[in-house]
Amino acid sequence: MASSQRLDADRPVVVIGAGWAGLAAAHELRRAGVPVVVLEHAPTPGGRTFSFFDPASGEMLDNGEHVLLGLCTAFARLLDEAGLGSAVAWQGLRIPVRAGRRGDGLLYSKRLPGRWHLAPALLRYSLLSLADRMRVLQAGARLARPLPAPQLDTITFADWLRDHHHSVEGIHDFWDLVGTAVFNARSDQVSAELAAETFGLLMRSGWRGGRLGLFTRPLGDLSQAYSHHLKERLGVRFEFGQRAEQILTEGGRVHAVATRSGKLIAARAVVAAVPHDRFAALIARSGLTTRVNVPALAWSPILNVYLFYSERVFHGTVAALPDVWGAFVFNRGRLLHGVDSANDGRALVASISAADGLSGRRGRDIADTVNVTLAQSLGIPPASYAKAVWQPHATFLAAPGTHRARPSTITAVPGLFIAGDWTNTGWPACLEGAVRSGITAAMACRSPAGGVRP
Ligand SMILES: Cc1cc2nc3c(=O)[nH]c(=O)nc-3n(C[C@H](O)[C@H](O)[C@H](O)COP(=O)(O)OP(=O)(O)OC[C@H]3O[C@@H](n4cnc5c(N)ncnc54)[C@H](O)[C@@H]3O)c2cc1C
Known part of the structure; x- marks a missing residue:
């Protein structure tokens, strides 16, 4: 008995997915002294927050501009504790609303x-x-x-x-x-x-909760820096390029995770921090569909268009354009390189949420259309270079019926916990919800019912 208990204590909790839900779960578990292995399908952490190099502009672009509100205290705390708090610039809520000939408004x-x-x-x-x-x-x-x-x-x-x-x-x-x-x-x-x-x-939440938090470095950099912190300071083990293929049970309880490359990792518990459709597929491959119910959720797309100008055309940090598909325009040059830097007001990004109405139109075509429409609306010259970045699977679509269908972290399979922005966080699909779900899953693992002790 004593040796089997010791064996159990040596087994890690396996976190599947190194998006922010998985990273938060790993942090919370490791802080409590629990050994953790994070399995990530992609070569890098961050999930739906990633960056890539765009040779035409010479810049690192994100898969989409991300914004926080002051309400997002769990995400902010995670960054602060890792010494990465300066990656977000906080400012009082102040968003000029530009509606062309209809006039301007101000939300503050x-x-x-x-x-x-x-x-x-x-x-x-x-x-x-x-x-x-x-x-x-x-x-x-x-x-x-x-x-x-x-x-x-x-x-x-x-x-x-x-x-x-x-x-x-x-x-x-x-x-x-x-x-x-x-x-x-x-x-x-x-x-x-x-x-x-x-x-x-x-x-x-008052004025503090309404503050805007804007990222000052590429999102891919930030998740790399955060996972480096988890690895070096807290001893989290990461396995990148490893897809979890099956969750294996023994006597009804989670016992190991098999990867597509043929690795078998013993697990005393699993936190599955993957999107809803990936989770449904994983549950099906693991033969657990009769025990774990995964709601059918649809995806909602987001379009971002990066715009580069030969001169400074934008003097604020952010503006909202109700007549340009409800786009929010951010002064990316200022956010990443500083006020009055060479890029200030010359590198912008227009972010269009729920962009399903535009999704038949791809690449160059949509980049040019957004470029021209934005120029007309703001009364500025068109950008010399525009790059569209589509994210068709940006977040789940929170349609009627989904709010109560989102599952809790605890499943009917002992030792299996769920995290991710789509679980029943009470929040829309966002970074804060993802982080809170990871923390909740880690706490459920360590509860008497979860049975994981350091
Ligand atoms: C363009 C865009 C703009 C957005 N804007 C905002 C914003 O302004 N503010 C905000 O708060 N949120 C925003 N979001 C939403 C936010 O990015 C997500 O809610 C959040 O990143 C989700 O994190 P997650 O950890 O739940 O999931 P994910 O980030 O999707 O992480 C899941 C991870 O699991 C991995 N995985 C999947 N299957 C497996 C498997 N079988 N084995 C191993 N690994 C696997 C994936 O590779 C991925 O890394 C935006 C999203 C997009 C795409």
């Missing part, structure tokens, strides 16, 4: 108590009629209190807004402008329950 938050931080901006938001501003304020007050309505997950947020008399313009110029970027789904696609919970959280 003020250091006012509690949920009042957005009230002055909403009262003055000139793209909406006075009646629409009042409706937005009323909805904000309603959402700031939790809405006890399970049926909200059966309708879209647009249904809820229409039931509360929000106009087409109010939905387009406010709710969709903000919400599409947050949910990667428009109001006519997203579950009203998820939208209500998320907007409620934003209202309640």
Whole structure:
């Protein structure tokens, strides 16, 4: 008995997937003294946050611009603890909204108590009629209190807004402008329950929660630096280029993971931190479909277009363009190279969430279209070089019915835990949700029911 206990304690917890959910789980387990092996299919960590070199611009580009809100405390803490906090520049919420001939608006938050931080901006938001501003304020007050309505997950947020008399313009110029970027789904696609919970959280979290966090280094660099920290400082073992093929059980409990290359890694528990469709495939290959139910979720795409100009054309950090497919434009030159650097205002990226309407159009064509439309909207010359980056599988589509279908970390298979942005974090699919899910999975492993001790 004593020797089998020792054997068990020597076995690592195997984390499958080195996206931010897997990295957070590895961190939390290792901090508690549990040996950890991370198996990652790709040659590098970071999952859906990666970078690549673009020879035409000579720059490292990301698979898409990522933004945090001040609410994202778990992700920020992870970076701070690894000494990587400077990778995110925090600033008060201040987003100019540029609507061409229709005029400009400004979304900002003020250091006012509690949920009042957005009230002055909403009262003055000139793209909406006075009646629409009042409706937005009323909805904000309603959402700031939790809405006890399970049926909200059966309708879209647009249904809820229409039931509360929000106009087409109010939905387009406010709710969709903000919400599409947050949910990667428009109001006519997203579950009203998820939208209500998320907007409620934003209202309640005060001005600190509304701050914007913008990355100051390529995302691929950051995940490399973070995994280096886990390896060198905490002793996490990484196996890159290894696809988990099967989770093996013995007496009903998780016992090992087999990789596609034929490796067998003994495991006292497994944290599967892979996307929903990869998880469903892994469960099927492992013969566990009758014991683990994986909801069928669809994907929602994101398009980013990187734009390089011969002169400085943009003087802020970020702007929102409701009439250019709801794009958010970021001054990537300033974020990565600094204010008044040679790239400031000359290297931009336009990020278009829920880009399903554009997905028939690829590469050069869509890059040119976004370039020209953006130039017209902002009154600037077109970029001399534009590069489109499509992510068709950016996040799951949080349609009605999905909010309550997202699974918890604990499965019916002893020793098998799930993490990932698609699990029931209560958050939209995002970095913060991914990190929180990893921490939750690690804590469940170490709970008396999980049975993993250092
Ligand atoms: C273009 C774009 C823009 C985004 N913008 C934002 C934003 O502004 N703010 C924000 O917070 N979030 C944003 N997101 C979402 C965010 O990137 C994701 O929510 C988050 O990265 C998901 O992390 P994860 O660890 O759950 O999953 P993933 O990052 O997908 O990690 C899963 C990992 O598992 C690996 N894997 C899969 N199968 C196996 C297997 N069988 N064996 C071994 N390894 C396997 C994969 O290779 C991958 O590395 C954006 C996403 C995209 C694509």
